[in-house]
Amino acid sequence: MSEEVRYDFRRIDKKWQDRWDAAHIFRAADPGEPGSEKPKFYALVEFPYPSGAGMHVGHIKAFSGLEVISRMRRMQGYNVMFPMGFDAFGLPTENYAIKTGTHPRTVTDVNVERFIAQLKSVGFSFDWSRKIDTTETDYYKWTQWIFLKMFEKGLAFRDTALVNYCPHCKVVLSNEDSQGGKCDICHSDIVQKSKDVWYLRITEYADKLLQGLEEVDYLPNIKQQQINWIGRSEGAFVNFGLKDTGEKLRIYTTRPDTLFGVTFMVMAPEHPLIDKYASKIANMADVEAYRAECAKKTEFDRTQMNKDKTGLKLDGLCAVNPLNGKEIPIYIADYVMMGYGTGAIMAVPAHDQRDWEFARKFGIDVIEVIKGGDIEKEAYAGDGEMVNSGFLNGFTNKKDSIRRAIDELVKIGAGEGGVQYKMKDWAFNRQRYWGEPIPIVHCPECGMVPVPYDELPLCLPDMKEFAPGQGGESPLARMPEFVNCKCPRCGKDARRETDTMPQWAGSSWYFLRYIDPHNNNCLADEKKLEYWLPVDWYNGGMEHVTRHMIYSRFWHKFLYDIGVVPTDEPYAKRTAQGLILGPDGEKMSKSRGNVVDPLDVVDEYGADVLRTYVLFMGDYGSAAPWSPSSIKGCKRFLDRVAGLEAICSGSGGISKDLESSFHKTIKKVTEDIDGMKFNTAIAALMTLINEIYDKKSVTRDELSIFITLLNPFAPHLTEEIWEHIGGKGLLSLAKWPEYDEAKTVDSTVEIAVQVNGKLRGTVKIAADAAKDEVIAAAKADEKVASFVDGKEIVKEIYVPGKLVNIVVRG
RNA sequence: GCACCCGUGGCGGAACAGGCAGACGCGCCGGAUUUAGGAUCCGGUCCGAAAGGGUGCGGGUUCAAGUCCCGCCGGGUGUACCA
Numbered sequence: 001m002s003e004e005v006r007y008d009f010r011r012i013d014k015k016w017q018d019r020w021d022a023a024h025i026f027r028a029a030d031p032g033e034p035g036s037e038k039p040k041f042y043a044l045v046e047f048p049y050p051s052g053a054g055m056h057v058g059h060i061k062a063f064s065g066l067e068v069i070s071r072m073r074r075m076q077g078y079n080v081m082f083p084m085g086f087d088a089f090g091l092p093t094e095n096y097a098i099k100t101g102t103h104p105r106t107v108t109d110v111n112v113e114r115f116i117a118q119l120k121s122v123g124f125s126f127d128w129s130r131k132i133d134t135t136e137t138d139y140y141k142w143t144q145w146i147f148l149k150m151f152e153k154g155l156a157f158r159d160t161a162l163v164n165y166c167p168h169c170k171v172v173l174s175n176e177d178s179q180g181g182k183c184d185i186c187h188s189d190i191v192q193k194s195k196d197v198w199y200l201r202i203t204e205y206a207d208k209l210l211q212g213l214e215e216v217d218y219l220p221n222i223k224q225q226q227i228n229w230i231g232r233s234e235g236a237f238v239n240f241g242l243k244d245t246g247e248k249l250r251i252y253t254t255r256p257d258t259l260f261g262v263t264f265m266v267m268a269p270e271h272p273l274i275d276k277y278a279s280k281i282a283n284m285a286d287v288e289a290y291r292a293e294c295a296k297k298t299e300f301d302r303t304q305m306n307k308d309k310t311g312l313k314l315d316g317l318c319a320v321n322p323l324n325g326k327e328i329p330i331y332i333a334d335y336v337m338m339g340y341g342t343g344a345i346m347a348v349p350a351h352d353q354r355d356w357e358f359a360r361k362f363g364i365d366v367i368e369v370i371k372g373g374d375i376e377k378e379a380y381a382g383d384g385e386m387v388n389s390g391f392l393n394g395f396t397n398k399k400d401s402i403r404r405a406i407d408e409l410v411k412i413g414a415g416e417g418g419v420q421y422k423m424k425d426w427a428f429n430r431q432r433y434w435g436e437p438i439p440i441v442h443c444p445e446c447g448m449v450p451v452p453y454d455e456l457p458l459c460l461p462d463m464k465e466f467a468p469g470q471g472g473e474s475p476l477a478r479m480p481e482f483v484n485c486k487c488p489r490c491g492k493d494a495r496r497e498t499d500t501m502p503q504w505a506g507s508s509w510y511f512l513r514y515i516d517p518h519n520n521n522c523l524a525d526e527k528k529l530e531y532w533l534p535v536d537w538y539n540g541g542m543e544h545v546t547r548h549m550i551y552s553r554f555w556h557k558f559l560y561d562i563g564v565v566p567t568d569e570p571y572a573k574r575t576a577q578g579l580i581l582g583p584d585g586e587k588m589s590k591s592r593g594n595v596v597d598p599l600d601v602v603d604e605y606g607a608d609v610l611r612t613y614v615l616f617m618g619d620y621g622s623a624a625p626w627s628p629s630s631i632k633g634c635k636r637f638l639d640r641v642a643g644l645e646a647i648c649s650g651s652g653g654i655s656k657d658l659e660s661s662f663h664k665t666i667k668k669v670t671e672d673i674d675g676m677k678f679n680t681a682i683a684a685l686m687t688l689i690n691e692i693y694d695k696k697s698v699t700r701d702e703l704s705i706f707i708t709l710l711n712p713f714a715p716h717l718t719e720e721i722w723e724h725i726g727g728k729g730l731l732s733l734a735k736w737p738e739y740d741e742a743k744t745v746d747s748t749v750e751i752a753v754q755v756n757g758k759l760r761g762t763v764k765i766a767a768d769a770a771k772d773e774v775i776a777a778a779k780a781d782e783k784v785a786s787f788v789d790g791k792e793i794v795k796e797i798y799v800p801g802k803l804v805n806i807v808v809r810g
Numbered sequence: 811g812c813a814c815c816c817g818u819g820g821c822g823g824a825a826c827a828g829g830c831a832g833a834c835g836c837g838c839c840g841g842a843u844u845u846a847g848g849a850u851c852c853g854g855u856c857c858g859a860a861a862g863g864g865u866g867c868g869g870g871u872u873c874a875a876g877u878c879c880c881g882c883c884g885g886g887u888g889u890a891c892c893a
Contacts (some may be wrong), residue, residue, distance in 0.1 A: 007890085017853075133852095138874060220814090221814060221815070221887085221888090224813080224814065224888090225814085225887095225888060225889090228813075228814095228888075228889065229888095229889090231889095232893070233892070233893090235893080242860045251893080252892090252893065254893065255893085266893090309891085333891095334891085335891045335893095336893075337891080337892075337893090339892090340892045340893075341892070341893060344893095345893045346893080347893085348893090352893070353811090353891095354891055354893080355893085357891095420892075420893090421892095422889095444823065478884090542887075542888085546888085609818080616822095616834085616835075617822065617824095617835095618822060618823060619823075619824095622816090622822080622823095623886085624822065625821095626820075627821080627822065627836070629821090629836055629837070630821085630822060630836045630837090631836090632835090632836075633834085633836055634835080634836040636835090636850095637834095637835085639850090679822095679823075679824085679834080679835095680823095680824070680825095680833080680834080682834080682835090683823095683833065683834035683835075684825075684833095684834085685834095686833095686834055686835075687834065690834095731821055750830085751830090752829080752830035753830090753831080754829085754873085754874075756873075756874095757872095757873060757874050759830055762830075794873080795873055796873090797829090797873055797874080799829050799874095802829055802830080803829050803830070803874085805829080805873055805874060806873090807874095
């Protein structure tokens with residue numbers, strides 16, 4: 001029961017897709033090639049993971065934004081690069097491969113092919129000659145190359161650490177991949193495990209990543225999320241004495257000026273000094289019991305017990321305040337984390353709510369050092385005069401007192417100012433098969449030796465059985481032909497690293513490879529990088545603005561520092577699209593059964609209706625529910641566009657009575673596309689077509705302008721009409737219409753007339769009429785007059801072209 | 811808990827930079843066409859008979875507030891014992 005269509009989209013869609021393909025019209029010109037003299041525009045959308053489920057309507061919306069902008073830019077005379085590729089390493093493919101006994105290579109190839117066919121069926125103007133796939137050796141050769149460069153510079157290193165481990169996926173996860181204590185992929189509870197793992201020293205770039213945000217044009221909330229993620233805080237490291245040991249207990253605090261308010265210390269349960277001085281701790285058995293209890297707690301429990309502090313006093317160990325020599329008890333408690341700062345804190349219960357709660361529970365003194373709150377009721381974190389604080393007494397400005405405290409600490413050698421980041425080094429390895437092999441050899445003589453550059457790519461060996469090993473060993477470890485090798489440095493027997501890189505590796509630099517995807521000599525040619533960088537506009541999902549974007553900015557900044565890329569920031573501008581929700585207003589998911597398949601939509605309505613609807617359904621940056629009935633509005637609109645041909649007079653310019661409408665619409669559509677306000681751009685075209693139909697005829701010039709403006713949204717139908725009315729060449733290559741500002745204003749305007757702020761009438765008057773004239777006309781209005789007559793006029797306000805407000809009294 | 815964003819008809823959403831709230835679309839109502847239904851076309855559609863009232867609630871600033879300020883209530887996103 002498919003609905004009647006006014007135009008044969010099945011034939012038309014295919015016809016134009018084939019013609020664009022054959023003419024290679026979306027191929028970007030590299031420097032030196034014809035077309036490269038135009039200004040360049042590099043539009044980037046997040047490349048998809050080619051899942052077996054195929055495309056999702058969310059992909060369509062994500063790509064359609066820059067698709068429309070790219071098509072408009074081409075028509076405006078830009079040399080546009082709008083590439084597409086596939087981020088194809090990763091667990092879903094591997095898990096599917098294991099389940100079905102198919103090799104992940106095969107699975108990936110099949111999925112990629114399907115994605116390409118689907119993307120083409122929607123008519124996206126991607127430059128397919130630049131297609132990349134992160135799992136191809138030609139690509140990951142350079143992923144490995146970058147890794148080795150980082151290794152050389154000491155930014156890739158191995159360390160033993162407590163890691164987040166997913167027992168289900170059998171992999172080590174970064175903090176980013178295990179938020180909330182759940183595995184990002186399978187949502188199982190993760191556990192802590194001690195392991196020797198690879199890290200990338202992203203923390204070394206923390207400040208650069210923060211500072212770089214000042215020079216880029218990201219949406220404000222995107223910048224804010226990155227700032228929060230980096231989580232820079234300024235404070236001081238303070239060394240407390242550890243009584244009778246000669247040892248220092250080092251802590252980090254943002255408020256060193258509250259040192260006189262310290263009444264206890266807290267160490268994380270795992271703190272190494274506990275073991276070192278275990279012999280001095282009288283209640284070590286209790287300590288061990290508490291530690292065991294903490295280790296059992298899942299993240300979820302810890303969150304639930306947010307308010308209920310637990311802990312234990314260390315009997316026999318005692319800290320000494322470096323400023324006043326006071327002895328201070330030491331506790332262990334799991335509200336202090338080993339992973340942040342030094343794993344120990346000075347507790348100032350009067351001015352920190354967590355410390356306050358702990359002090360209450362354990363009956364510890366609370367000493368006020370900042371006036372202004374009621375420390376009997378709760379901790380006071382505000383500003384105020386310093387008291388009970390020796391040389392700090394009397395300070396009222398936080399900045400000054402902190403500086404004074406740090407100066408004193410430095411003077412007596414008990415500490416110094418310091419900076420901390422929430423961001424941690426990036427755990428950079430997985431014990432899985434379907435990823436880039438880490439190109440390192442472990443030699444008993446030489447230690448860790450990089451695989452020589454001329455031996456890259458280090459190919460992933462073909463395996464039949466690639467399920468992860470028990471205990472989380474990489475499947476590659478089961479393959480002696482891969483593992484056993486000669487040390488590149490000394491030639492003796494050695495073992496290859498068997499871990500692979502995490503999913504985020506390949507996507508950290510893909511935008512560079514698009515610039516020169518087939519280069520065998522370097523990751524991309526210098527001249528081409530110089531020409532194309534930075535990415536002018538990057539659009540993607542909010543879920544990637546921290547992890548993926550920070551990782552890729554880090555890689556890019558590193559490549560800049562070693563002279564490989566010419567810009568220090570990769571992306572000049574970043575925006576994000578909102579989700580498409582299911583018709584029920586919930587997030588689309590298979591389990592809810594509310595998933596809309598874009599191909600079903602293409603099948604029923606054609607690509608142009610799908611493209612138009614995903615942009616018309618609401619504000620591009622906000623989530624909006626899919627509406628199976630609302631999409632009909634877009635179908636009707638395009639049917640009406642197809643119907644314009646029948647009322648086309650065949651000749652003539654823009655008719656007088658539609659002139660300002662056309663100029664206004666050109667302006668509105670152009671500006672709205674630039675501002676990603678696609679919904680109102682389409683609405684403006686709908687308004688214009690309604691005006692055209694009111695007139696019952698359209699000139700050839702009017703029709704040309706109309707379909708040119710609509711082309712980025714509905715390229716197939718508009719190409720077809722263009723051909724019918726004898727347009728030269730392809731509409732996709734036509735010139736974008738320009739408007740005359742002077743013609744966007746009407747000669748007569750309708751002015752709202754208010755009396756005391758209430759609308760009482762309207763007057764039509766020449767747009768350039770003087771204030772007096774307009775007000776006189778307003779007063780002449782019968783209804784207005786009835787509200788004004790016999791009253792004292794206090795004020796007359798005239799907003800040119802808009803409104804008159806007559807303020808009366810009495 | 812903290813940070814940011816958002817609350818507008820039956821629905822999705824418009825409203826530059828404080829200036830006619832509800833553009834555009836869906837749905838709905840009526841009419842035309844049709845054997846009928848669908849599709850299409852035309853008209854109507856914030857509430858109210860009207861005066862008037864309307865942008866989550868309560869205050870404020872202003873000639874004028876969806877928009878600015880203060881305090882609530884509700885929702886979303888991010889982050890979470892970060893010292």
